[in-house]
Amino acid sequence: MMRMQELLIGGTETAATTVEWAMAEMMTHPDVMKRAQEELHAVVGRDRLMQESDVPNLPFLQAVVKETFRFHAPTPLAVPRASSQAAEAWGYTIPAGSQLLLNLRAIHRDPAFYTNPDEFDPQRFLDRPEVNHLSGFSFYELIPFGTGRRMCPGVNLGNTMVHLMLGNLVHNFDWSFPKDQSVETCQRENLEEIFGLTACRKEALRLCAKPSDHIQSMLRNTCSQSTQTRV
Template sequence: MKRLHRRYDEFLDGIIAEHRRRAEAAEGGDHPSGGGRDLLSVLIALSERPSGEGDDGKLTDTNIKALLLNLFTAGTDTSSSTVEWALAELVRHPDVLKQAQREVDSVVGRSRLVTESDLPNLRFLQAVIKETFRLHPSTPLSLPRVASEVCEVGGYRIPRGATLLVNIWAITHDPESWPNPLEFNPARFLPGGGHESVDLRGNDFELIPFGAGRRICAGMSLGIRMVQFMTATLVHAFDWSLPEGRSRRSSTWRKPMG
């Protein structure tokens, strides 16, 4: 972990230094695309503003690196691990995989790859992703919250300042809300499945992989779309199977029709 921390630190230091060099070149008129600003440019500008009253919360390079690290890890690892779980479950349930492939083939065809505009028409694939988020939430205990005031939840007194962890895994595996909670069953989110109206966006508390309320994941919309898009592309482009007697998945390229 210490070695990994140093590698991340050096990597982020390099990105910050490169942005500062570009900003200096732009100010001097030496940079052909000067004037372009991104999130890191804004953060650097805030950290370099003149000091004055009320600047106790001024950003430092350490603050900026911590924020960037959160963006990188929260926005990449969670998405990739969810796609891996989706593929693992599809490999374990070939009938579900075939149904997903038939749907993608009927919407997209075999002469091109999946595009983002195809996603709203892939209803069964969306159900597969919902079931993956339910069965394998990427943040099982959500993120820590702090009680701003004394409150009572389920008969328990929560003191002000207490750190709270919401057990999302327990909620999505509660048999009172989810029949056969350990079973991978995307059909539960299809019409007639009993949970067709349940959404991922924090409105239905029995399924809140991204949290809920004002502290809901800021990257939720992008995360859902990326997981759907990557899973749809892999399901469409490859035939996945688990060979007899082997514990790892394999794949073969699916040749286009015609």
């Protein structure tokens, strides 16, 4: 029972947390939100919902997702590993049976690999589109799903779900802050985290969503067709 619970939590909370962080960062970077919406409108259009097959044609959305994985890794510490035998690495001796933890947060904000690592900037991955966080072996500077043969088994599903959820939220709705909240408040809350199974926002993200014109039109058409079918 516990193993199944861990599987369900690991496969849902991480994706939901990543999308929440992405929306928070895009709301505090209006230029990023606008650019993502413009790309989605151009590629997906205004007469249907975004689908998985659209993802390869959305380079900026991919860059936003990569930057969110880098800047707000859903699990700042990778799943523990154990050394089966003694080893040496960078002058350190690792005894057999040692428990090893990778600090993904530190890796993803290493100034040796990233310029201005403490800034949210999707452009860095547009400039380096070859960085593949799904490879498991080639790009150790971005490993939100871990690395090696024992990386997260749900890597492809999790990556796809984050793209689909975020893409459809951005494409189909216009977003604004509640009256009692401001960009400055959200920017401050973007720095506040609580750590559990995942690194969640300390304060839940609160936004107002207004369906885009094309969604309202699609809903009217669906209702009209449903009425005609019943008649």
